Amino acid sequence: MKLLYAEDEKDLRRSLSRMLRKHGYETDDVPNGKIAAQMGLANDYDLMIFDILMEEMSGIEALKILRENGIKTPVLLLTAKDSILDKIEGLDAGANDYVTKPFSIGELLARIRVLTRERAAEKGRFVCGNLVLDMETSELSVGSTSFKLSNKEIEVMKLLLGQKDQMVTTLKLKQKVWNVETDEKIIPLYLSFLNKKLTLAGADLKIAEKSGMIYFKQVSD
The missing domain is CATH 1.10.10.10 (Winged helix-like DNA-binding domain superfamily/Winged helix DNA-binding domain)
Incomplete structure (x- = not known):
């Protein structure tokens, strides 16, 4: 399973990327939404994980670009916001699921398993x-x-x-x-x-x- 992970907090990005690789997920990690959109358009991922609040381009903006270009890869949003409006905006933009920070690793992995199973079924x-x-x-x-x-x-x-x-x-x-x-x-x-x-x-x-x-x-x- 190949994942794309976008997060502008350097320490969090490194630690979560290590954890994902430890659990068997081949992971590309990037520091902002602009690069995430470019990577998402250029590569075939099984799941993309975007933090919402990032410099240069937000996770939701990157998601919109991907959906506008016909990329249907599942996207999981990470957000520190509790506002239901922010979650609605992400889902309306084409996100498949979201996790609110701080989150447990167990919850994140469970949501990843669900989304990657659906993607895998599409690919045989x-x-x-x-x-x-x-x-x-x-x-x-x-x-x-x-x-x-x-x-x-x-x-x-x-x-x-x-x-x-x-x-x-x-x-x-x-x-x-x-x-x-x-x-x-x-x-x-x-x-x-x-x-x-x-x-x-x-x-x-x-x-x-x-x-x-x-x-x-x-x-x-």
């Missing part, structure tokens, strides 16, 4: 945590790190990612990806292959199996 991608499965390129990626997957690995990941937070039975996986006659020993083998790639990519999730149920779990669990 599956997203879970910081994982992205691109069906067009057959790649599994975390930030800028990606791995090519075999056809069977793609089918396994597609099934698991398509189930969101639900578990998948070993039987269903075997039926959908292989066939009923397939030796069940092949399933943990493929899960092991995939987990190695997830670890190398720096994913915050891994595939777990318990009592015939397969699901994603946080690496820290």
Whole structure:
């Protein structure tokens, strides 16, 4: 997932950019709305995060330029203002969501996940945590790190990612990806292959199996 982040407060921009990269988001950060508009027009981002109050050009002005030029990339606005009128102005300009400062990192990441999931679906991608499965390129990626997957690995990941937070039975996986006659020993083998790639990519999730149920779990669990 590739993000554009515009913020004129240097320390905040640096710290939040580091946090986003740590969570697997490839992030370009810029100091004002003018550069943000230029970058947004020139690059294909999955999400753009703009602070509203910036010197030279505000986040809302940058957003208007992008929308006027047909850029439909989701935009999340960050604002220190509590006025409902400011939020309405941002939403009317084409923003998809907003977060009021000060905000928790957990809330920001949750809103990013929602907006990037919607964007990924438009591009034929599956997203879970910081994982992205691109069906067009057959790649599994975390930030800028990606791995090519075999056809069977793609089918396994597609099934698991398509189930969101639900578990998948070993039987269903075997039926959908292989066939009923397939030796069940092949399933943990493929899960092991995939987990190695997830670890190398720096994913915050891994595939777990318990009592015939397969699901994603946080690496820290």
